[in-house]
Amino acid sequence: xxxxEYAHDLDTPVHPVSAPDYMPIExxxxxxxxxxxxxxxxxxxxxxxxxxxxDERGVRPEHVKSLKDIALLPFSVKTDLRDEYPFGLFxxxxxxxxxFHCSSGTTGKPxxxxxxxxxxxVWQNGCMRALAMCGVRSSDVMQVAYGYGLFTGxxxxxxxxxxxxxxxxxxxxxxxxxxxxxxxxxxxxxIACTPSYFLHLIDExxxxxxxxxxxxxxxxxxxxxxxxxxxxxxxxxxxxxITAHDIYGLxxxxxxxxxxxxxxxxxxxxxxxxxxxxxxxPDTLEPLPDGEKGELVFTTLTRTGTPMLRYRTxxxxxxxxxxxxxGRTIRTFERISARSDDMLIIRGVNxxxxxxxxxxxxxxSVLPHYQIIVDKEGDLDTLEVKVEVTKETFSDExxxxxxxxxxxxxxxxxxxxxxxxxxxxxPHTLPRSEGKLKRVxxxxxxx
Ligand code: DLL
Numbered sequence: 001x002x003x004x005e006y007a008h009d010l011d012t013p014v015h016p017v018s019a020p021d022y023m024p025i026e027x028x029x030x031x032x033x034x035x036x037x038x039x040x041x042x043x044x045x046x047x048x049x050x051x052x053x054x055d056e057r058g059v060r061p062e063h064v065k066s067l068k069d070i071a072l073l074p075f076s077v078k079t080d081l082r083d084e085y086p087f088g089l090f091x092x093x094x095x096x097x098x099x100f101h102c103s104s105g106t107t108g109k110p111x112x113x114x115x116x117x118x119x120x121x122v123w124q125n126g127c128m129r130a131l132a133m134c135g136v137r138s139s140d141v142m143q144v145a146y147g148y149g150l151f152t153g154x155x156x157x158x159x160x161x162x163x164x165x166x167x168x169x170x171x172x173x174x175x176x177x178x179x180x181x182x183x184x185x186x187x188x189x190x191i192a193c194t195p196s197y198f199l200h201l202i203d204e205x206x207x208x209x210x211x212x213x214x215x216x217x218x219x220x221x222x223x224x225x226x227x228x229x230x231x232x233x234x235x236x237x238x239x240x241x242i243t244a245h246d247i248y249g250l251x252x253x254x255x256x257x258x259x260x261x262x263x264x265x266x267x268x269x270x271x272x273x274x275x276x277x278x279x280x281x282p283d284t285l286e287p288l289p290d291g292e293k294g295e296l297v298f299t300t301l302t303r304t305g306t307p308m309l310r311y312r313t314x315x316x317x318x319x320x321x322x323x324x325x326x327g328r329t330i331r332t333f334e335r336i337s338a339r340s341d342d343m344l345i346i347r348g349v350n351x352x353x354x355x356x357x358x359x360x361x362x363x364x365s366v367l368p369h370y371q372i373i374v375d376k377e378g379d380l381d382t383l384e385v386k387v388e389v390t391k392e393t394f395s396d397e398x399x400x401x402x403x404x405x406x407x408x409x410x411x412x413x414x415x416x417x418x419x420x421x422x423x424x425x426x427p428h429t430l431p432r433s434e435g436k437l438k439r440v441x442x443x444x445x446x447x
Contacts, residue, residue: 010132010164011326017128017164020273021328028329032276033067035301040064040073043307046091049084050074050309070278070299071287075310081111081252090114092305102150103251110150113251114305120159122302126249126257126271127160133260133269134220134245136190138165141217143183145193145201146225147435148172152255153225157192157247160257166190173197173434176204184216192222195232195244196437199368202239203428212240222247224256226436227336229354231361235368246335252311253298259333267320267332274302277333278310279319282340293318295340296333314339344374344442346381351416353440356385359412365390365404369430375443383420385412388427 009015013022023031040061043050053074054060063072081089086109090097098117102110115123136142142161146153154172161168169186171179173193179201183191191198198221205212212218218240224247236244248268249258258275259268270277278297279288288294296313317333324332337354344351353372360366367388375382385408393404401424409422431437 010137015132017125018132020271021129021133021269021330023273023329025329028273029067031273032301035273036067036070036276036299037061037064039299039301039303039307040309042091042304043309047089049080049088050076067276070276070310073310075285075297075312076308077312078111078252078314081113082109085109086112087114089306091307092116097305100150101152101155101251101255103152104150111252112306113254115254115303116305119254119303119305122274123156123254123257124159124163126254126274127156128163128257129271130247130257130260131157131160131164131166131190131222133262134190134222134247135243135263136161136164136166136220136222140164140166140189140220141169141187142166142190142192143169143171143179143186143188145171145173145179145191145197146256151435152249152251153192153194153435156249156255156257157222161190161192176201176434180205180208180210183218184210187217189217190220190222191218191242192247194225194433194436195221195223195228195236196226196433197435198223198236200432200434202236203369203432207428212242216240218242220245224248227338227342227354229337229357229361230335231358232368235361248336250313250315252306252308253300253313254303258298261332261335262324262326262328264325266324267334269324269328269330269332272330274300276301277319277331279317279333280312282312290319290321290331293334296336314341316340342440344372344440346374346383346416346418349416349418351383351418355415356412356420359415360385360387360408362411363404363408365393366408367427369427369432370439371430372440373443374440381444383418384423385420386423386425386430388430389424391427393424394426 044061059072096116097114099115101113104110144157148154221244233244246261249256259270261268276299279294282295296315296317300308315336320332338352370387373384405422
């Protein structure tokens with residue numbers, strides 16, 4: 001029997017899983033303040049680095065009397081976790097830690113997060129609410145193709161799916177042929193993986209002549225862990241007939257299940273009874289009002305193992321104002337199209353890879369596989385976009401190919417205001433990934 005029997009009520013406040021999504025605002029703010037005050041005390045008492053920073057500012061836990069007072073507190077950043085590696089930011093004794101997760105950066109030591117039993121339950125709650133928002137129910141068969149292990153994707157969605165009573169297939173990433181075979185034979189209805197890995201699954205399936213629309217039972221995709229655009233969502237949905245949902249999270253805050261989009265796609269609802277959001281100006285570090293774009297910052301209101309105070313995510317977004325038609329009272333933020341550290345400066349112009357993706361995906365015969373290469377010729381930055389186009393395009397005359405190349409070039413230039421060299425390549429020729437895909441190569445960095 002499913003843990004939660006009233007699966008049909010999941011989109012209403014009467015269901016115990018979704019109830020906090022619909023909490024009256026004043027009640028939510030009071031709960032957040034209560035939890036924030038408890039968290040600050042716990043961190044002040046147990047984490048020497050934060051206590052030192054608060055003492056330097058002359059701030060004591062009792063100075064935080066309203067949610068606005070959060071601005072008195074110091075930020076935390078990824079390098080704090082590296083500097084205090086492995087356990088320096090833990091606020092609970094090892095006896096209470098039940099699981100570690102790590103996230104490796106490109107350089108140096110990984111960051112280590114310790115979860116208590118409480119943290120695992122908080123995280124599971126976020127993932128259950130996220131999946132419920134996607135329309136996942138206890139009758140679903142969910143294939144979890146995010147990596148299991150130190151990465152949070154696999155275990156996060158796994159616990160979320162089990163909590164809702166789904167039949168979970170914990171296949172992890174890779175072994176694409178087996179993924180496709182089991183997806184079909186077991187009548188999988190929900191796939192959870194990175195959007196780029198799902199594109200790879202579609203691609204490999206099509207190579208084998210598999211029709212996702214008629215031969216698969218898939219209804220929902222739970223995609224996240226990397227930036228992807230609305231245009232990419234439209235491509236995925238039209239190729240497969242599924243509904244593609246956006247799930248957000250990061251290791252430092254727990255993993256997936258920090259935020260998720262509902263059917264209205266008006267940004268991602270934040271489970272803000274657990275994860276308190278702020279948007280700050282990344283230069284001045286001043287908090288920005290709802291509606292303004294800046295860097296997303298989270299405070300984990302209920303975590304006890306490695307709680308985070310004002311953690312700077314580097315993800316750029318804005319918190320939307322106004323209510324979502326779904327009736328949830330928890331706020332939404334604009335989908336993450338970029339991290340501040342993903343920004344490329346090409347010939348002095350700020351360019352985000354997602355802008356190039358949006359241009360490419362607006363053209364029909366373009367496939368959702370591309371690479372961006374930035375280099376230098378003498379003093380001048382160069383931008384090349386390699387993109388796969390349909391097989392049929394290659395059987396057309398050279399003139400048609402040239403026309404397509406120039407259409408793509410114009411579509412990209414219209415958005416980023418820079419001309420790019422466009423190289424059309426055959427299907428299945430660009431790199432694929434089983435997890436997060438690296439689409440940008442900046443060769444200027446080698447010098
Ligand atoms: O990627 C956790 C996760 C697993 C999220 C599965 C969703 C699904 P990290 O490896 O620590 O954790 O990477 C976190 O990935 O700061 C964002 O830059 C990016 N990211 C995560 N979700 C999204 C998303 C996991 N939906 C970093 N859209 C974050 C855009 C995302 N970027």
